[in-house]
Amino acid sequence: MTVVDTHLDRRWEQFHTWGPYGLLGISFVLALATADPHASPAKWYAAWSLIAGALALQLWWHSTRPGGPDRRRTPSRGGTVYYTLRWALAFGLTYLNPFFAFYAAAGYMDADETLPGRWHRLGLLASAVTVAGAQAGGLPFHGALQWTVFGALLVANSGLQMVVAHLTEQEAQRSRERTETITELERTNTALQQALDENAALHAQLLVQAREAGVADERRRLAAEIHDTIAQGLTGIIAQLQVVVNTPDRDQAREHTGRAMELARHSLGEARRSVHNLAPVALENDGLPEALKKTVAAWGERTGVRAGFTVTGTAEQLHEEVSATLLRIVQEALSNAARHAHAGRVGVTLSFLGDEVILDIRDDGTGFDPLALPARTSAGGFGLDGMRARAERIAGSLAVESEPGHGTALSARVPLVRHDQ
Template identity: 30%
Template sequence: MAAVSNYEPLEKFAEGSQAAVYLRKHASANLAIVLSCLALIGIAWAWTLDRATFERAETVANAMKQNENLALAFEEHTIRTLKGVDQAISFVKSQYLEHGLKLDIRKMIENGTVDAGLFVLIGITDERGNLVIGSVEFDPVNVAERESFKFHRGNNAEGMLIGKPILGRATRKWVVPMSHRIDKADGSFGGIVFVSVDPEYFTGFYQKADLGEQGAISLMGLDGISRATRIGRKGTVGEDMRATRTFSQQAKNRIGSFLGGGRLDGVVRFLSFRTLAQYPLIVTVGTSEAEVMASFRERERSYYMNAGFASAMVVFFAAFMMAASSRRKLAVEALRDNETQLREAQRVAKLGSWEWHVNTDTNIWSQEHYRIFGRDPTLPAPTYKENPQLYAPESWERLKAVVEETLRTARPYELDLEFLRADGTRGWLVARGEALRDATGKITRLRGTAQDITERKRAEQAALDQFKLAETIFNHSVSCFIVLDRNFNFLRVNEAYARACRREIGEFAGRNHFEMYPSDGKVIFEDVVRTGKPFETFAMAFVFPDQPERGVTYWDWTLVPVLDEQGEVECLVFSLNDVTERKRAQQVLEQSMRQVQALSERMMKVQQEERDDIARELHDELGQTLTALKVNLQMLEPYCADGEAEDHLTEALMITGRALEQVHSITFDLRPAELEFLGLAAVLEAHAARQAQAAGWRLHFEAAAALGRLSPELETACFRVAQESLTNVMRHAGAKQVWVSLGLNGAAVELSVRDDGKGFDADKASDGLSSPSLGLIGMRERVRLRDGRLTIRSAIGRGTEVRASFPIEPAGGREPDANAQTQA
């Protein structure tokens, strides 16, 4: 026993059965009348006219009832479809608000998150009307002039807008647009989410209900514009229906039926319309008067012929009786057709009906009721005593209780039940029932309806599961979560926050956050409430007033406002992560880095001072001594003009000359004094040329003409990097050609030393897997101290390039930046 929102389908089923009984009784009465009228031709004609009038009215009534049933089913089909569309739009909107332009609707369709069977296109526009996301490939499209976009931009009303049919720019198909407004975080207009529904999806109901060759079905807006219309096999959209009788009738009554001419094709039809309560739409179902009345008019002609024959010849009595029997058969068949259409309407609406005879414990089920429970309709319906096998135990207990209550009080019931199908699967239905009394007032029957709501229940369960998951994350997250009202009173805290505060969760209930933990951060909280915009900060310092022994703690935290339907801040979600240990470790590391950098700078300075001292000693002492020795040896040349002494003197002069050159070279390496007089470009070119001559390279040197003079410190640093690079080429590269360039790049000096030697694995040299040379370390440190950038590119067999970039500094130099970048 179970059921839908009213009992009209069951009542019509009962009326059909009563009509069959009535026809059988009326046929017997007609036979008696015919026998009595054999003597009176006038009575025969009176009966014929009465019969024709009766059947005309009955045929019209049956057609109207059939149309009303189909209009009801079409209404439920339309509402169910629109709710599905509304839910899909709302879901896509929520995902867009969460993921923004990263949202992939096509992926959602592919993995089944969104059922695209209804939609030609699902799309999202920005506030300017540009299509930014779509379920199909699309060219740039702007819909700012569309009616739905203008409506949402000018109105912040919630709910789905059902627009007039349009020709889609992306799909080039006629569609019915349905859309939701998107609000930005500050409540301003952010665009729309829309779907394009094929009008055929609504008028496809025509295929499920036999409306004849000239039948009509229409879905019209309260604005008088057709969303979807089908007349016969032809479908149309967008007609202006305001001049139709349907449009004028619905202004007076929500539901109605009438006989009228078709505005589009002039065909007269029986029309039934229903105005949807939830949406500004009207559904209309119509059947052609000519098709509905065709069988009646055929019978009407036979009536008159039979009456004429009866008037002329009584001998044709037998033939008259056969015609009467034929008429009764046609009436029964018409009734059966009506019952078939009722069953089809119930199937479309997933609506089953039942009737229980209490005294005999027998049930009558409709075809759809059998289908819902998955049972064979050729078998008798289960009795009330067998009902426990149809429901889950808990649902059966509730159903049994309300049935017993209804039998006592005649009070109708309605409840959700979990039922069991014949194949063992489970589902949910809405069950409704009412009591019927006999002539004595005793309750002898219960009747009702059942609607399969399994899909809706599954959606509700999925939403509940998501809520439970969110609760689990909130309660067991290692991050601290707090929910505050707009006045910063605690609403909820999780275990992690209570542990971080070294309190019990119950201590926070009803208390104000800033009364417990006063801080300057209250201004930030007030600003978030005022603007409705979230706030995020990192490593915010905080001292617990009730636990000063903990010292300064540091927190990464985020404050997110939750807005109500009016866009006002309803509450705040406050999430925190304790980064105190990380912050303290970072402070220690930064202090160590500063110390190391200061030490490195001092070492470089001391090293340069030592180089200068050694170079000065070599030049002033050893250089002078060797020069004096060479002069003295030259003075001996006149006395050693012949013989072996001349050879020894010449050799001594050569050795002394080479020693002077070596002293000069060492002095230059230690302290290139020429930098002070000649500048970086000239000194570097000369040094590279000497190295090339010694190593046998082919040198390619290039220096920018606009380079000019730089600060002494910068010229020295740049020369030392080039010097070390050339030394490495000489020692390790085995190169044949070397390219040295010196130029300007904006406000920086660019130095490049490149060779075609054997190269090395630069990645290993830079990731710590191999020990870098002291020369490479020195180059990096010199570049860092000048706020520069060092890049080394090399690969085995492909040569090496050392590139250094130094910012141009004013004369007199500047202090080095500890954050200068180096890269290998």
């Protein structure tokens, strides 16, 4: 409840507390000013007795009536007794002097807070009888005209009070509904705040998990890069140095030593780019088709295996991540062919097919049974698993077809994402 509402409730309670006193005082002053000084002593005695009774009743009710903001919603038996006695005293006083109708009008003020249920309307009607009687010229009535005027005034007074009572009840109902709505809103706000707190905690947890996932992904990326660059480079260097060791021909030894040095420099550059997550060396100055052509040609020259590269479709400038992924897949496939396939011929085809790019690598080597491959261990390689993971990282896929004695075919399909997208 706001400060303004509290202030209004306090004013309303003061009005209901002191209003009957004020109306009784006004009625007494007006009645005394218009009293007949020659009236009988019995009439004066009755008037003073009723006034004293009315004052005592108000003092009793003032000391015993319920207070607080809920008093208007909790009529009690004491309230019914108070209203009935006050009406009787007001009727008697109005019978003696019509100006006491001001005191009788107090029944309009608090019928809703003193009388329960349907008695509320009956109390208003009873108060309207007393007020209308005073307005018609005072009690008792003399003649049909006065009765007619009384009837009309009674209808007017009671009808007006019934309308006011109805509007008051509607306003009270709206007030209760507003209070319930505010209470419900407070509960909703509390639940919403709890949900926001839970969401904040969940968001913090997701951030932690995202950082951990990012760290794990970066570790996997570096492991794959090291396998695809440094490990392959070292394998090539070892192969060249073995030729140097086993040949007596100085010119041939010098040639293979130069190749080993070139592979070492190349592997060093790849290692630096892997750490900084840069594009492979082969893509530094060339597009993917030219980089693949040079990679396949260099591999064939180094291993002595016939290797060919073909492009189909209209070549396009691909996004750096797509180009790097396909190049790494080719490098790994060629490395596997050199180490395991003992192939005599390898073919690489890059196909641009509208909204996707297909990379096919085929060899005529020994082949293998894909279902018989052992699961990769923590110390194992990144061959087929690594190539498949690279393709899936850019929403692609990798298919493997192989059979012992009939070679191997790899097919990587990835979305065609252009350089400027």
